[in-house]
Amino acid sequence: MDKRALSAALGAAVAAVLAVTASASATAAAGEVLTTGSSGGPAVAVGDVLSASLATGTQARIATTSGGSTGITCNTSAFTATATANPAAPGTATESVTAHTLSNCTTNIIGATGVQSITVNNLPFNAAVSSGGSLTVTAGAAGPIQTTLKVSTILGTSTCVYRAGSLTATPNNADNSLTFSNQLFTKYSGPGTCPGSGYFSAKYGPVLDTSQAGSPAVFVN
Template sequence: MRTRSLLTLTAAVAALILPAVSPASAADGTVLTTGGLGGTAVAVGEVLTAPLATGTTATLYSSATGTSGISCASSQFTATVTDNPATPGTATESLDAHTFGSCTANVVGVLGVTSITVNNLPYTTSVTSDGTVTVTPASGSVIQTTVVLRTLLGSINCVYQAPSLVGTADNADNSINFTAQEFTRTSGSSLCFANGYFTAKYAPVTAGDAPVFVN
């Protein structure tokens, strides 16, 4: 009995002296990792890339729920990690390039799409631990895209602007999804629809060949 009492007392003292390791602290890491959740931290300066998810297109439609406008079979972004703090937190990236290709249009009077160019790069991209992805321009600038269309009247430029874009990261397929993000036409003829709604799913987001997870 005395031995059991001493063992109980010793265990109680040890519990008071030794720090407890909670599940949260055991899983401490950075917001962006490779190799899985809680995996290897993505280094500052690492370049991230992502193409369109297989079987999807990037679209700029004239309404949030319609199907009239522009559709692109290829698109890719490239971003450089500028900060990757401990989770929960907000990682930041510099969006250095955003390209579109193989684009078509189904707008009356438009024969085809010559090019789509993203202007005013780089943009700042923030990724929070809850998966929210926000793209913002430099101070005093705007997110801007110039669309060059071939029409019955010749080539026209349609310029669209937005204050920011908001998407969602999903660890299930290492994707970033933008849905009906609104752009406003700031210049161009009446063949350029007044508002453009951008939708695209990019996957997988990778650092090198390794998929990136949001923690």
């Protein structure tokens, strides 16, 4: 082999090595859909428990109209979910929403004098988190997404049951939050004192991986 042929062969070999290295680096940099501590940080492990309360200074609201001011306001709310799959990004991670609570609630609905309780039924729900920056909650095996409200009224206690086909939230890595905006629930059962619809809005954050030491914040990649 002459010098020019040898040089070309060596050049091709080096190029091939560099291409493989670059490909491996890109794959490594991508990381998993859900990571802790930073974008591209350690992966959230399957089985890890993720949780969040309302973001500081915010409230959860169930309005009778989209974006309206009449409805129910809750000062305390939190959710807990378990990671069930966390593939490499870009992709879709999945979770099982095992708990969702709302309490310390008040109402300004005409005829209502107070909120006795709000119970989220049929847990766990399924959740899918995409690299595109959205989270979708859908019904699990126990039944549809359902919430039962017990409201005190001037006529006594009204039990209002609401259902939703699915819920969508937006993750934000800037503050590790998850925001639901005007998510529609439709009345499934209850007396006429129960509004026909409820629009749920809340911002939770930071979302934390409580299974890891120090409960680091969760990022979506």
